[in-house]
Amino acid sequence: MGRRWERIFCLAITLMAFLGCTTNEARLLNLAPETSSRETLDQLPPGTFLEDLDLGGIQLQEAQEKVRSWSKDKLEENLYLVYNETEILLTPVELGITLDFEKTWEEIQRNTGQRSTSILTLDYLKANQTLQEKLSDLTRSAVDATFKIENDQFKITPASSGEAIDVDAILNELKEASVTTLPHRIPLTRVELPAATTTEALEALAFNGVIGEYTTQYNVQDKNRSANLLEAAKKMDKTVLKPGDTFSFNDTIGPRTAETGFKDAYIVINNEYVKGIGGGICQVSSTLYNAALLANLSIVERHPHAVVVAYIPIGQDATVNYPNLDLKLLNDTQSYVYLRTKAEAGKLTIKIYGKKTGAKVRFEKEIEKELNYHTVRRIDPDLLPGAVVQQQNGSKGFIMKTWKIVTDAKGKETKQLLSRDTYAPTHRILKIGAD
Known part of the structure; x- marks a missing residue:
């Protein structure tokens, strides 16, 4: 029994000694990592x-300051843009190139203990503005093609191309660079x-002849009516419509007043011919309407007269009244x-110039019904x-029904109902002496 306790006691002493040694060594071993961590x-x-x-x-902190100073010096070094014998001096800073310090430090x-690459940012707006200013002497602007109309001919002044330095190529070379890989000389390309507006584009839009023409006759002895007709025709003359434009007769001629140059002449009101400002203008709108139909332009707005008028075939007239009744034409062609x-x-003649297509237009009509006139008797004390x-x-x-038939250059016909118009009869008016 005594020997047994002796062996147990010795074993305990040995274990304690071993544990004590391990604890001391552990303290010594832990000292080095703590010191290394502080240094890191x-x-x-x-x-x-x-x-x-x-x-x-x-x-x-010193490393951060050193990075900032190093990048600042590098980004202020000269950079040359080179074209033939021309050298243009600037710096990366002028182009809006800066060090992205946060990303670079990360x-x-x-990569501690290794080599890292700097990360730059490029201000594209500032770079573009700076390059445009610096390269302005190497830039030649393009000149658009233009046209004018002389003697009813479409004359084109050709376009000319410009030249400029390829700014995008410069920016592409700079945007992927780091501080030390920024180029010091960049060859320029034009x-x-x-x-x-190119010459070819204008040629495609040019008119090459008369595509619609119509003539009506007027009485030159009716001075006021003739003056109104001439004034309206003059206001409309030399109008140019580009593809997609809509022509408004009322917008072009304007209000019919004495102040705008119009006179009293006969107009139709309530089936009677009476004096009114601007009489005769409807002959201009009706003549234009027919020229537009023959030119195969689209009619946006058109109104028939209340009664049949003598200067143009029935069903082919177009009355106007400012501002509520208008004649509107759409240039739905591919040319001016x-x-x-x-x-x-x-004689009033209206010609419409456009690009000839070989199409021809004719009309067909049908009188659906005739309406008899009435005789009105009025006492006249004189x-x-x-x-x-x-x-x-x-x-x-x-x-009256009116159709337009269009025959294209290949002989194909298209028939379109233009209008179904109602023309009231004009009264026969008798003046009778009182008994």
């Missing part, structure tokens, strides 16, 4: 580089600057449209008793 937090280990900048063994910390008016010796004077002839009214 305070300075960068040897072998830490930012490109060609050695940061090994340097305290962190890169250094991820790019062509096409005109916004040009209007010419000519009024002389009792006449002798029983005397009868005819003040206005009576004329029939009609309900």
Whole structure:
């Protein structure tokens, strides 16, 4: 029994001695990692580089200042843009190139003991503005093609291309660079600057002849009516419509007043011819309407007269009244449209110029119904008793259908109902002397 306790006691002493030794060694072993950790937090280990900048063994704050100073010096070095014998001097800073310090420092910390690459940012707006200013002497602007109309001919002044330095190529070379890989000399390349409006584009839009023409006759002895007709025709003359434009007769001619140059002449009101400002203008709109139909332009708005008028075939007239009744035409062709008016010796002619397509237009009509006129008798105290004077002839009214038939250059026909118009009869008016 005594020997047994002796062995137990010796074993306990041996275990305690072993545990004591291990504890001391552990304290000694833990000392080195704690010291190494403090050094890591305070300075960068040897072998830490930012490109060609050695940061090994340097305290962190000093390393940061060193990175900033190093990048500042590098980004203020001269950079030359070279074209033939021309050299243009500037610096990366002028182009808006700066060091992205936060991302660069993160890169250094991820690669301690190794070589890291700097990260730059490029201000594209500032770079573009600076380059445009610096390269302005090497830039030639493009000149758009233009046209003018002389003697009813479409004449084009050709476009010319411009030249400029390829700024995008410069920016592409700079945007992927780091501080030490920024180029010091950049050869410049030129790019062509096409005109916004090319010669070919204008040639495609040019008119090459008359595509619609119509003539009506007027009485030159009716001075006021003729003056109104001439004034309206003059206001409309030489109108140019580009593809997609809509022509408004009322917008072009404007209000019919004495102040705008119009006079009193006969107009139709309530089936009677009476004096009114601007009489005769409807002959201009009706002549234009027919020229537009023959030119195969689209009609946006058109109104028939209340009664049949003598100067144009029934179903082919177009009345206007400012501002509520208008004649509107759409240039739905692929070229410019040009209007010419000519009024002389009792003839009003309107020509529409455009690009010829070989299409031809004709009309077909059908009288759906005839409407008889009425005789109206009015007492006139200035006449002798029983005397009868005819003040206005009576004329029939009609309900009329009109079609437009278009034959294209290949002979294909298209038939379109233009209108179904109702024309009231004009009263036969008799003046009778009182008994």
